[in-house]
Amino acid sequence: xxxxxxxxxxxxxxxxxxxxxxxxxxxxxxxxxxxxxxxxxxxxxxxxxxxx
Amino acid sequence: xxxxxxxxxxxxxxxxxxxxxxxxxxxxxxxxxxxxxxxxxxxxxxxxxxxxxxxxxxxxxxxxxxxxxxxxxxxxxxxxxxxxxxxxxxxxxxxxxxxxxxxxxxxxxxxxxxxxxxxxxxxxxxxxxxxxxxxxxxxxxxxxxxxxxxxxxxxxxxxxxxxxxxxxxxxxxxxxxxxxxxxxxxxxxxxxxxxxxxxxxxxxxxxxxxxxxxxxxxxxxxxxxxxxxxxxxxxxxxxxxxxxxxxxxxxxxxxxxxxxxxxxxxxxxxxxxxxxxxxxxxxxxxxxxxxxxxxxxxxxxxxxxxxxxxxxxxxxxxxxxxxxxxxxxxxxxxxxxxxxxxxxxxxxxxxxxxxxxxxxxxxxxxxxxxxxxxxxxxxxxxxxxxxxxxxxxxxxxxxxxxxxxxxxxxxx
Numbered sequence: 007x008x009x010x011x012x013x014x015x016x017x018x019x020x021x022x023x024x025x026x027x028x029x030x031x032x033x034x035x036x037x038x039x040x041x042x043x044x045x046x047x048x049x050x051x052x053x054x055x056x057x058x
Numbered sequence: 059x060x061x062x063x064x065x066x067x068x069x070x071x072x073x074x075x076x077x078x079x080x081x082x083x084x085x086x087x088x089x090x091x092x093x094x095x096x097x098x099x100x101x102x103x104x105x106x107x108x109x110x111x112x113x114x115x116x117x118x119x120x121x122x123x124x125x126x127x128x129x130x131x132x133x134x135x136x137x138x139x140x141x142x143x144x145x146x147x148x149x150x151x152x153x154x155x156x157x158x159x160x161x162x163x164x165x166x167x168x169x170x171x172x173x174x175x176x177x178x179x180x181x182x183x184x185x186x187x188x189x190x191x192x193x194x195x196x197x198x199x200x201x202x203x204x205x206x207x208x209x210x211x212x213x214x215x216x217x218x219x220x221x222x223x224x225x226x227x228x229x230x231x232x233x234x235x236x237x238x239x240x241x242x243x244x245x246x247x248x249x250x251x252x253x254x255x256x257x258x259x260x261x262x263x264x265x266x267x268x269x270x271x272x273x274x275x276x277x278x279x280x281x282x283x284x285x286x287x288x289x290x291x292x293x294x295x296x297x298x299x300x301x302x303x304x305x306x307x308x309x310x311x312x313x314x315x316x317x318x319x320x321x322x323x324x325x326x327x328x329x330x331x332x333x334x335x336x337x338x339x340x341x342x343x344x345x346x347x348x349x350x351x352x353x354x355x356x357x358x359x360x361x362x363x364x365x366x367x368x369x370x371x372x373x374x375x376x377x378x379x380x381x382x383x384x385x386x387x388x389x390x391x392x393x394x395x396x397x398x399x400x401x402x403x404x405x406x407x408x409x410x411x412x413x414x415x416x417x418x419x420x421x422x423x424x425x426x427x428x429x430x431x432x433x434x435x436x437x438x439x440x441x442x443x444x445x446x447x448x449x450x451x452x453x454x455x456x457x458x459x460x461x462x463x464x465x466x467x468x469x470x
Contacts, residue, residue, distance in 0.1 A: 015208045016166075047264070048204050049391075 009058040010036040015048040018058060063122035065100065066236045068289060069218035069281060071195055073100045075108075075123040077116030080232045085144075087386070088256050089351035092249065093232025096120075096144055097285050099222060100127055101215060104193020105134040108156075109213060109222050110285060111148035120148060121155075130155055135192065138163040138181075139224040141170035141209050145285055153179050162190065164201055166209035184211070200271060202226070204264045206257055212268075219280035226268060227297055228284035229253045238288040238297075248357075249287065250297065254304050255360035256353050260391040265305040269298060307393040309363030311458045313340045313450055316355055317368030318347040318379045323402030323434050324368045330440040331366055331400065334447020340364070340454050342447075347379040352386045359387060363454045365397040365422055366446075371409035376416075380409075384416045392420070396453055398446060399428040402435060425453050 007021040019025070019039075024032040025046055030039060036055065044051055065073040076097040082090050096112035098120055106128055112120045124130045133156035138146055141163070149171065153161060163171055165183040172181075184190070186201040198214045206225055213222040229249035235241045258265055272279060282290035282297070290297055313335045319325040328344055335342040343358045359365060365387075369380040376384070399413035410428040417424060426446055431439045 015203045048208065049260070 007033075007035060010055040011058045012045045012048065012050065013054045013056055014050045015045065017045050017047040019055065061122050061126055063119050064126040065123045068099070068236075068283060068291075069215075069220050071101050071103050071218050072215065072220050072281075072283065073102065073123075073127050074098075074236055074283075074289070075100050075120055075127070077112040077119040077123075078232050078234075079113070079116065082230075082232070085230060088230070088252075088353040090230040092230065092245070094230035094286055095232055097283065097287075097289070098145075099283055100124060100133075101192060101195070101197070102128060103195040105159075105191075106132055107135040107137060107192055107197065108133045108152060108158075109137045110139055110145045110224070111152055113144045114147040117148045117151060132156070133158055135160045135162065135190065135197075137197065137213055137222075138167055138171060139211050139213055139222060140207060140285065141167055141174055142207060143174060145224075146171060146175060150175050150177050153177065160190070162199075164199075164209050164211045166203070167211065170207070170209045202264065202268055204261050205268055206261055214275060214279070216277060219277055220283050221272065221275070221279045221281065223282045224285050225257060226265075226284065227282045227290060227301065229287035231287040233288060235288055237292075238290045239292040241288050246288065247300075250300065251304075251360060252353065252357040253286070254301065255356045255390070259304075259356070259360060260389065262305040262307055262391075262393070265301060269302055269305065272298065304360060309394045309396075309454070309457055310361050311340050311454050312358070312362045313342050313364035313366065313447075313454060314355070314358045314362045315342060315344045315366045315368070316347065316350075316380070316383060317345075317401075318370070318377045319368075319402075320370045320372070320377070321402075321434075323431070324370050324400070326435055326440060327400050327402060327429070327431065327443045328366075328368050330435075330443035331368075331447040331450075334444035334449075335364075335451045336447075337444070338448040338451025338455070340447075340451035347383060352383045355383050356387060356390055359390075359392050359395070362392075362395060363458060364450050365392070365395050365417070366400065366450065367397065367413050367417065368400040369409040369413055370401055371403040371407050374406045374408045376409040376412050380413070384413065384420075388416065388420050392422075395420075395422045396425045396450065396457075397422040398424055398426045398450065400430065400443065400446070401428075402431050402433065404433060407432075425450060
């Protein structure tokens with residue numbers, strides 16, 4: 007599983023943790039996140055993320 | 059002979075050398091009826107540090123205040139906690155004037171300063187927990203991304219127990235009083251609330267983390283030297299406590315009714331809804347948009363448990379002022395709010411459904427279907443509006459029972 011990092015604020019999406027506050031289960035790969043998922047820290051979209 | 063502008067002593071090593079903006083009435087869409095101040099600070103130790111600067115037109119005022127303490131050319135270290143131009147604008151001039159040994163910012167701050175100001179010179183990136191010596195005192199840095207920009211950081215002076223908290227705990231208030239305990243408490247709390255609501259509300263999670271770190275500072279912090287408004291130096295627990303509550307965004311029994319109106323019909327509906335809210339035990343804050351700025355609405359929404367939004371329909375769409383405030387509120391991400399949409403209309407009536415959808419996108423739990431009436435609402439229609447108010451009040455009583463939260467502002 008690959009971590010992805012937000013280029014705007016450096017929040018790291020860890021697939022093993024997911025994003026439970028946005029109903030994203032642990033184990034969800036970044037590529038499988040919905041298109042409208044946004045960074046929980048700063049609100050930018052998936053397009054602003056890079057693999058770590 | 060004393061100069062026109064003088065510094066104000068804050069602690070053993072710290073002087074306020076900022077500028078008071080008495081005339082400002084709008085800060086990028088945030089209405090500032092009481093003006094503001096841009097706070098810059100000198101730390102005078104074996105070496106001299108300047109922490110942040112002021113908005114461009116006030117440069118000479120800041121330099122004059124610095125000069126009342128030390129020759130500006132003697133500044134050895136410049137710290138930029140925040141690249142936003144109300145704090146960074148004078149950095150290039152100060153770098154030119156003082157030729158400091160070191161210019162310090164966060165890693166993202168280095169980029170931000172170059173891209174805002176074309177700042178030349180070596181800016182050093184500091185990391186979370188770094189300390190820099192000024193000889194007999196140290197400055198310590200903590201990164202606070204998204205409070206409220208990606209590059210934001212705060213600086214601590216442990217010897218004096220002064221936290222240069224940047225925009226945190228700040229408020230827009232122009233005053234001759236430099237310290238919050240010297241200013242009318244009602245004014246201080248209103249402006250502190252307004253500031254949190256409009257600038258920090260979307261970053262509530264980060265605020266909660268910052269508060270944890272502030273509570274753990276050793277030695278314990280005694281002064282919050284903010285970048286705007288009067289400085290906190292007494293009873294810090296009160297403002298830190300408020301920030302903690304606001305970051306949790308627990309709903310209170312306050313309901314905000316925001317609307318605009320073309321011929322008074324939507325206004326009548328708003329009034330009837332308010333009667334129902336009040337009869338049901340809620341505290342109602344009714345805000346006609348003709349008389350309220352978006353930033354005043356946000357201030358009331360911060361502690362609200364309910365948000366009801368009314369609009370006429372004009373050319374098949376939401377009345378523009380209502381769309382304005384909804385766009386603004388959406389960005390502020392208020393949490394744990396129930397609500398409903400309402401409005402009078404002539405033939406299309408699309409606005410009310412559009413509001414309902416926007417409220418949904420804001421994660422507001424709609425507790426009733428949108429309420430619309432054609433042209434001028436009659437007695438039955440207004441009675442139904444009153445019932446909507448009562449229903450919302452009943453839901454509020456339910457959700458506030460456990461937390462027994464009462465709003466600090468509004469509802470008058």
